[in-house]
Amino acid sequence: MIQIFSVSKSFGGNIALKDISLRVRQGEFVFITGPSGAGKTTLLRLIFGTEKPTGGQILINKINLTRIKRLKLDMLRRKIGFVFQDFKLINTRTVFQNVALALEITGERSTIIRKKTHQALRALGLEKKENAYPLQLSGGEQQRVAIARAIINDPLILIADEPTGNLDPDITKEIMLLFRSINLRGTTLVIATHSRELLEDTGQRIVVLNQGRIVDEIVA
Numbered sequence: 481m482i483q484i485f486s487v488s489k490s491f492g493g494n495i496a497l498k499d500i501s502l503r504v505r506q507g508e509f510v511f512i513t514g515p516s517g518a519g520k521t522t523l524l525r526l527i528f529g530t531e532k533p534t535g536g537q538i539l540i541n542k543i544n545l546t547r548i549k550r551l552k553l554d555m556l557r558r559k560i561g562f563v564f565q566d567f568k569l570i571n572t573r574t575v576f577q578n579v580a581l582a583l584e585i586t587g588e589r590s591t592i593i594r595k596k597t598h599q600a601l602r603a604l605g606l607e608k609k610e611n612a613y614p615l616q617l618s619g620g621e622q623q624r625v626a627i628a629r630a631i632i633n634d635p636l637i638l639i640a641d642e643p644t645g646n647l648d649p650d651i652t653k654e655i656m657l658l659f660r661s662i663n664l665r666g667t668t669l670v671i672a673t674h675s676r677e678l679l680e681d682t683g684q685r686i687v688v689l690n691q692g693r694i695v696d697e698i699v700a
């Protein structure tokens with residue numbers, strides 16, 4: 481599903497990733513961890529195709545991201561959901577509109593958009609908040625809207641960057657349970673976190689980054 485071969489990424493003279501090789505199989509749930517500045521966000525962006533590697537190759541479902549044209553990349557990206565660290569919700573749009581937007585850009589029919597948006601909002605326990613605006617929500621609720629928006633297209637892969645970074649421990653548990661249930665439905669998950677608590681007793685694969693390199697791979 482995700483194949484990364486000897487990937488490196490530099491920003492000017494600043495080396496963010498060095499010789500990264502990684503395979504994530506369909507349906508897997510992988511954590512990427514490591515201290516701030518280790519290269520977690522850069523790695524996620526490379527998988528999402530919003531950054532290009534300086535060297536190496538990245539294949540998503542056998543499609544080489546470094547070779548395809550912009551239009552094809554856009555199509556491929558619709559199969560990948562991304563939950564941003566700072567949510568990136570549109571504050572002038574309601575919860576419903578924020579989530580529906582991800583389907584509108586695919587040109588889906590409006591009856592289907594309404595149905596799927598309501599489904600996603602229900603799945604995330606947000607049905608009562610659909611007319612609220614992001615700034616009227618708690619951090620945990622905003623995070624759930626961001627997740628609803630990321631899963632509305634039934635993505636093959638869901639990527640989340642420090643999804644519980646700003647949430648308190650109870651909400652963090654809740655969000656992690658949500659991710660597990662999304663994974664159980666067959667979606668491949670790649671989640672970056674620097675939080676150690678998130679990784680305790682998960683029984684999941686953890687890739688540890690430090691200074692742009694994979695320094696360890698463990699199952700906690």
Ligand SMILES: Nc1ncnc2c1ncn2[C@@H]1O[C@H](COP(=O)(O)OP(=O)(O)O)[C@@H](O)[C@H]1O
Pocket residue numbers: 491494495496514515516517518519520521522523
């Ligand atoms: N757009 C960018 N321009 C310049 N340097 C960047 C950029 N993005 C990331 N970096 C650098 O790459 C390194 C890895 O950053 P990042 O991937 O954000 O790490 P993490 O998410 O693990 O905190 C850092 O040294 C950071 O300063």
Ligand SMILES: [Mg+2]
Pocket residue numbers: 520521522641
């Ligand atoms: Mg980061």
